[in-house]
Amino acid sequence: MPTAQESGQKSARRRFQPRLWPTVAAALLVPLFFSAGQWQWNKAARKSALQQQVDARGAAPAIPVPTSLIVDTQSVLYRRLVAHGQYEPERQILIDNRILHEQAGYHVITPLRLEGSDVRLLVNRGWVPALADRRQLPQISTPTGTIEVTGTAIVPGTRFLTLGADAQSSKADWQSVWQNLDMERFGKAVSFPLQPIVIQLDPDNRTAGGFAREWSRPDARRQSNLNYAIQWWTFAATTVVLWLVLNFRKTP
Numbered sequence: 001m002p003t004a005q006e007s008g009q010k011s012a013r014r015r016f017q018p019r020l021w022p023t024v025a026a027a028l029l030v031p032l033f034f035s036a037g038q039w040q041w042n043k044a045a046r047k048s049a050l051q052q053q054v055d056a057r058g059a060a061p062a063i064p065v066p067t068s069l070i071v072d073t074q075s076v077l078y079r080r081l082v083a084h085g086q087y088e089p090e091r092q093i094l095i096d097n098r099i100l101h102e103q104a105g106y107h108v109i110t111p112l113r114l115e116g117s118d119v120r121l122l123v124n125r126g127w128v129p130a131l132a133d134r135r136q137l138p139q140i141s142t143p144t145g146t147i148e149v150t151g152t153a154i155v156p157g158t159r160f161l162t163l164g165a166d167a168q169s170s171k172a173d174w175q176s177v178w179q180n181l182d183m184e185r186f187g188k189a190v191s192f193p194l195q196p197i198v199i200q201l202d203p204d205n206r207t208a209g210g211f212a213r214e215w216s217r218p219d220a221r222r223q224s225n226l227n228y229a230i231q232w233w234t235f236a237a238t239t240v241v242l243w244l245v246l247n248f249r250k251t252p
Contacts, residue, residue: 037232
């Protein structure tokens with residue numbers, strides 16, 4: 001059996017002696033990985049909170065869209081609304097680069113002139129597929145006469161990813177395909193008052209000329225954010241383990 005002195009010599013053969021560059025690398029990478037994981041975790045939490053708000057507001061009874069007043073966006077955001085009026089397809093636009101089931105297409109945005117009013121309301125009637133020849137546009141059928149529109153009120157974003165410049169719209173030259181739904185731009189291009197919201201047409205509304213309506217949820221890809229958070233934190237833990245292993249040195 002080894003003597004106590006021999007056992008002490010064996011245990012002293014490896015000592016923890018931090019090296020400069022592994023320590024510097026760990027000091028930089030661990031906080032970076034941890035912060036990246038925390039950012040993804042917080043992003044998932046924000047999506048969950050927003051989805052809860054959307055579900056709660058969407059469960060309330062539908063309210064009518066005012067015909068003589070411009071609505072307060074925050075008071076109706078994510079609420080179900082109902083409106084009556086006539087579509088105006090001459091000011092209809094197609095929002096490009098919308099993907100459904102891995103197929104490219106457009107969202108159809110049609111102004112609705114509210115009944116008994118000059119105020120218009122933009123209605124997102126859903127998705128239509130793009131044609132093989134992108135120089136040609138799909139034929140969009142639009143109901144005539146007074147219709148009832150029901151759907152969820154949203155406010156389009158103001159930060160856009162633009163792949164190219166769109167032509168400026170005017171009364172004389174209307175650009176029917178836009179890359180993004182820019183409410184400010186639309187308002188400047190027309191002469192009528194416009195509600196500052198867009199209605200996403202209900203999937204079960206059968207009389208308002210709707211198309212494919214699989215609206216994205218705020219908590220979409222939430223699980224991916226959680227997986228990314230765990231992945232970044234795993235990188236942080238692995239870095240700490242490697243730093244410990246690299247800094248145990250053999251002694252003579």
